[in-house]
Amino acid sequence: MFRRSQLCVLLSLAALAALAGCKTTTEAHSAGPPPAVPVSVAVATRESVPVELHAIGTVEASAVIQVKSQVAGELTKVHFAEGGYVKQDDLLFEIDQRPYQDTMRQAEAAVARDLAQLNQAQANLARDIAQLKNADSDASRYEQLVKEGVVPRSQSDQYRTSADALRESTRADQAAIESARAALESDRAAVDRAKLDLTYCQVRSPVAGRAGNLLVHAGNLVKANGDNAVVVINQVAPIWVSFAIPEQQLAAIRRNSASRQLPVDVFPRDNPAERIRGFLSVIDNTIDTNSGTIHLKATFGNADHVLWPGQFVNVLLVLDTTNNATLVPSEAVQAGQRGQIVYVVKPDQTVDPRPVTVGAVHGNKVIIEKGVVPGETVVTDGQLLLSPGARVKTVASNKVDSQVL
Numbered sequence: 315m316f317r318r319s320q321l322c323v324l325l326s327l328a329a330l331a332a333l334a335g336c337k338t339t340t341e342a343h344s345a346g347p348p349p350a351v352p353v354s355v356a357v358a359t360r361e362s363v364p365v366e367l368h369a370i371g372t373v374e375a376s377a378v379i380q381v382k383s384q385v386a387g388e389l390t391k392v393h394f395a396e397g398g399y400v401k402q403d404d405l406l407f408e409i410d411q412r413p414y415q416d417t418m419r420q421a422e423a424a425v426a427r428d429l430a431q432l433n434q435a436q437a438n439l440a441r442d443i444a445q446l447k448n449a450d451s452d453a454s455r456y457e458q459l460v461k462e463g464v465v466p467r468s469q470s471d472q473y474r475t476s477a478d479a480l481r482e483s484t485r486a487d488q489a490a491i492e493s494a495r496a497a498l499e500s501d502r503a504a505v506d507r508a509k510l511d512l513t514y515c516q517v518r519s520p521v522a523g524r525a526g527n528l529l530v531h532a533g534n535l536v537k538a539n540g541d542n543a544v545v546v547i548n549q550v551a552p553i554w555v556s557f558a559i560p561e562q563q564l565a566a567i568r569r570n571s572a573s574r575q576l577p578v579d580v581f582p583r584d585n586p587a588e589r590i591r592g593f594l595s596v597i598d599n600t601i602d603t604n605s606g607t608i609h610l611k612a613t614f615g616n617a618d619h620v621l622w623p624g625q626f627v628n629v630l631l632v633l634d635t636t637n638n639a640t641l642v643p644s645e646a647v648q649a650g651q652r653g654q655i656v657y658v659v660k661p662d663q664t665v666d667p668r669p670v671t672v673g674a675v676h677g678n679k680v681i682i683e684k685g686v687v688p689g690e691t692v693v694t695d696g697q698l699l700l701s702p703g704a705r706v707k708t709v710a711s712n713k714v715d716s717q718v719l
Contacts, residue, residue, distance in 0.1 A: 350707040353696035355659055356643050360688035363639045363676045364632045365566075371557035371580060371629040373621045375548035376613070377521055382543050383536040384514040385409060389544070396528050399619075400519045400547065407517040407544060409536065414515060418508030424501035432494035439487035442480055449477035523549040524619075548623050553616040555580055555592065557629045558607035567597065567610070570633050578612035580627040582620065590614060590621065594631065641679040646692040647672055656686055657693040657700055664703050665693060 383389075391408040394400055453473040460470040519525075526546040530536055536544065555578070559567070570576055576594040581587075592614035601608050610631070614621055621627070646656050647670065654672055657665045670685030686692060693700065700706070 348705070350663065350705040351696060351699045352709045353657075353659075353665075353693045353700070353706045354710060355691050355706075355708050356646065356694050358640055358642045358682065358686050358688050358690050358692055360638055361641050363636045363641065363674070363681060365634040365636055365674065366676070367559050367563055367631040367633060369557040369559055369629045369631070371555040371612075371627050373623055373625040373627060374554045374556055374611075375523070375550055375623045376552050376554050377523070377549035379520055379523070379547045379549070380543035381406060381517060381519070381545045381547060382539055383407070383409060383517060384538055385414065385511050386536065386538045387413065387515065389530055389532050389534050389536050392528060392532050394519075394525055394545075396525060398525055400523065400525050402519055402522045404519045405516055406519055406525075409515040409517070411512055411515040414508060414511045418505060418512060421501055421504035421508045425498060425505055428494055428498035428501050432491060432498060435487055435490035435494050439484060439491060442484045442487055446477060446480040446484055449473065449480050453477045517544070519547060521547060521549045522551070523547045550619055550621070550623065551616045552613050553621050553623070554595075555612045555614065555621070555627060555629060556609065557612075557631075558602070558605065558609050559631070561601045561606050561608050563633075564597075564601070564608050566633055567594075567608075567631075571597070577632045579630045579632070580612075580614070580621070581630070582625065582627055586628070588620070636674075636681070639673070640682045640686060640688050641676065642682055642686060642692050643694045644675065644678055644680045646694045647680060648697050656682070657697055658686065659691040659693060659706060659708075663707070664705050665700050667700075667702055 387409040389407055390410050393405045393407065400406070453470070453476070457470050457474070459465045460467050524547065526548070528545055529542065530544045567576070571594060578592045578594050580590050580592065582590075592612045594610060595613040596611035598609035598611075612629075612631075642656065647654050648656070650667065650669065652669060654670055655667045656670050658668050659665055668685045671683040673681030673683045675681075693706065696706075
C-alpha cells in the first residue's frame with residue numbers, strides 16, 4: 315500500500331515537471347530574438363587631410379621703437395595721443411629750437427668770415443703774382459746788363475732778391491688760401507650740424523605703429539640720446555606670432571618650408587571662431603634643451619589690427635597634406651581590452667568590433683590608418699549596449715538614449 319502511494323506521488327511530480335518544461339519551451343519560443351540596439355552611425359570617408367601642428371603662441375610687435383631725443387632741451391609740445399596709432403614721419407614732439415637757431419646763425423657768420431678771408435688771400439696771391447712777374451723781368455734785364463758791364467753785380471743781385479721775396483710771398487698767399495678753405499669747410503660743416511640739430515628739435519615717428527604711454531611730459535628737459543625713452547612705439551602691421559613645437563617636428567618643418575611658404579593660422583582666445591592666416595617666417599637657429607622645443611615665428615599682415623602685442627593665441631601650422639585618408643568621427647573610436655576599436659555595421663545590421671590603428675585628429679574626425687575602409691558604416695553613439703554580433707537599428711544621435719529596447 316505504501317509503495318503504491320509513493321509511486322503515485324512520483325508520477326504526479328513527473329507530470330508536473332513535464333508540464334513545466336513544456337510551458338518554458340513555449341514561452342522561449344514566443345519571446346523571439348533580442349531587440350535591436352538603437353545606435354547612431356556614420357560612413358567612413360576618403361579625404362585629403364592637412365597635416366597640422368597645434369601650439370600656443372604669443373603675439374609680438376614686429377618692431378619696438380624707443381623714441382629718444384637726439385638733442386637736449388625743453389620739451390615744448392606733444393602732437394600725438396597716448397595709445398593712438400601714428401603713421402611714419404608723423405610729428406610726435408617739439409623741442410625748444412632757439413638755442414640751435416643761435417648756433418646756426420653763429421656758424422653761418424663764421425662761414426661768411428671765412429669766405430671774406432679766402433677772397434682776401436686770393437686777391438693777395440693775384441697781386442703778388444703780378445709783382446713777381448715784373449720783378450723777374452727786372453732781374454733778368456739787370457743780369458744781362460751785368461754781363462755787358464753796364465751795371466755793377468750788386469744792383470743785379472738787389473733785383474734778384476726782390477724777385478725771390480715776391481716768389482715766397484706767393485707761396486705764403488697760397489698757404490693762406492688753403493687755410494681759409496679749410497676753415498670754410500669746417501664752418502660749413504658746423505652750419506650743416508646746426509641745421510641737423512634744428513631738424514632734431516622736431517621728433518618724428520620712424521615707423522607706423524601704436525604709441526604707448528607718454529613717458530616725458532611737455533615742460534620737462536630731455537637729454538640728447540638719454541637712457542630714458544620719451545615714448546615707445548610698437549609696429550603692429552605687420553605683426554609676429556611666436557610659438558614653440560617639439561623638436562621631433564623640426565625635420566618635417568625644414569623639409570616642407572624649403573619649397574614653399576608654410577601657412578600658419580591663429581585663433582584669438584576671445585574669439586576662437588575667427589581664423590587669421592599668416593606664414594611661417596623664422597625658424598630659430600637652436601633647440602631649447604630645457605623644453606625640447608624649437609622656437610618659430612610667423613608673420614601676419616594685421617591690417618585690421620586684430621592681433622595685439624602680448625596676446626595669447628591658438629596656433630595651427632599646416633605642414634603637408636595626406637591624400638586618400640580614411641576618416642571617421644572621433645566618437646566612433648572606443649577603448650577595448652586590446653586597444654582601440656570601432657563597431658562596424660555589417661549588411662545584416664549586426665555589428666563587428668574592429669581593432670583599429672588611429673592616426674592624427676582632424677577637427678571632429680580622426681584618421682583610421684588600419685581597420686576600417688572608406689564606405690563602411692561605423693557606430694558613433696550607443697556603443698555601451700553593443701556586443702559582437704548584436705543587431706542594431708539606426709536612429710538620430712539625439713534619440714539614442716530615449717529608445718526603448
